[in-house]
Amino acid sequence: MRTIRSLRAITLLALLAIVIAACAGGSAVLSTVGAPVGEPARGAGMGVDEDGAAAAPSAAPEQGAAGVDAVADDAKIIRTGTIDLEVSDVPRSLQAARNGIRAMGGYVGASSTGNDGDRPFAHITYRIPADRWEDALDLLRGLNGLTTKVVAEQTEAVEVTGQVIDLEARIRNLRASEVALQEIASKAVRISDVLEVQAQLTAVRGQIEQLSAQLADLENRAAFATLTASFQVPVVAVEVAQQGWDPAAVVDEASASLVSMVQALTSAGIWFVIVWVPVLVAFGLVALVVAWVVRRSGMLARRRDPDVTPVA
Numbered sequence: 001m002r003t004i005r006s007l008r009a010i011t012l013l014a015l016l017a018i019v020i021a022a023c024a025g026g027s028a029v030l031s032t033v034g035a036p037v038g039e040p041a042r043g044a045g046m047g048v049d050e051d052g053a054a055a056a057p058s059a060a061p062e063q064g065a066a067g068v069d070a071v072a073d074d075a076k077i078i079r080t081g082t083i084d085l086e087v088s089d090v091p092r093s094l095q096a097a098r099n100g101i102r103a104m105g106g107y108v109g110a111s112s113t114g115n116d117g118d119r120p121f122a123h124i125t126y127r128i129p130a131d132r133w134e135d136a137l138d139l140l141r142g143l144n145g146l147t148t149k150v151v152a153e154q155t156e157a158v159e160v161t162g163q164v165i166d167l168e169a170r171i172r173n174l175r176a177s178e179v180a181l182q183e184i185a186s187k188a189v190r191i192s193d194v195l196e197v198q199a200q201l202t203a204v205r206g207q208i209e210q211l212s213a214q215l216a217d218l219e220n221r222a223a224f225a226t227l228t229a230s231f232q233v234p235v236v237a238v239e240v241a242q243q244g245w246d247p248a249a250v251v252d253e254a255s256a257s258l259v260s261m262v263q264a265l266t267s268a269g270i271w272f273v274i275v276w277v278p279v280l281v282a283f284g285l286v287a288l289v290v291a292w293v294v295r296r297s298g299m300l301a302r303r304r305d306p307d308v309t310p311v312a
């Protein structure tokens with residue numbers, strides 16, 4: 001009975017600690033984020049002297065623009081975009097873009113190059129520090145005069161500040177729960193109680209790792225923007241005209257037409273020899289028989305009646 005009562009008391013203390021930690025985490029988030037725009041959060045900008053007394057604020061309340069800038073700087077924004085470029089020289093453009101992005105602290109995330117006939121092309125994905133986003137766009141639009149035309153450009157910005165704050169608060173609460181469960185496990189006596197607490201600790205640790213991975217991914221994508229650039233040389237009008245005319249294709253079409261005509265004439269000759277010649281021969285024979293019969297009938301009529309005038 002004493003063991004059961006002690007376990008109940010420990011459980012109640014742990015639950016009370018979890019509730020206090022959760023309330024503390026929620027109040028910390030509200031104190032920072034819920035402050036009105038243009039006003040410092042509670043405790044923000046206040047110094048503390050050696051005696052523990054609150055010092056004067058570092059900025060005057062009238063300076064609301066500074067507060068707005070601070071809120072904008074703290075915002076977590078994921079920037080992505082694509083830009084299609086026509087350049088005079090693809091290899092030189094790739095080198096200039098790579099050197100410029102590296103100078104800004106970025107790097108190449110992925111690349112793909114190839115040739116469309118005699119025309120080289122490339123698709124490069126750059127990871128750029130968020131604060132150098134506009135500088136990277138300006139770099140690619142010029143490339144020291146190598147960019148001849150910006151064919152298309154598309155950018156997108158998604159704010160994830162709320163998601164980051166929510167994940168941080170959930171992780172803090174789960175870690176407080178983990179500490180409380182570890183304390184309970186250290187004081188548990190029965191094997192069943194130990195196993196139950198260990199199962200809960202495993203579940204809490206799994207949630208912490210999952211949320212921590214999500215938080216790290218959001219922070220990484222917010223810290224480094226993603227820009228995919230396509231490089232290709234301009235299409236010359238002569239090349240466009242040549243694309244619509246192929247001598248080999250014309251020769252093939254003419255040869256096919258000639259073969260079709262020869263085949264048609266040969267087929268007609270075969271039909272004439274096999275079908276129409278026998279028909280015409282049969283009609284000729286019938287006509288000869290009819291003419292012979294008529295002529296024979298006229299000759300017999302003259303023999304019977306010599307005075308009958310032969311029919312012209």
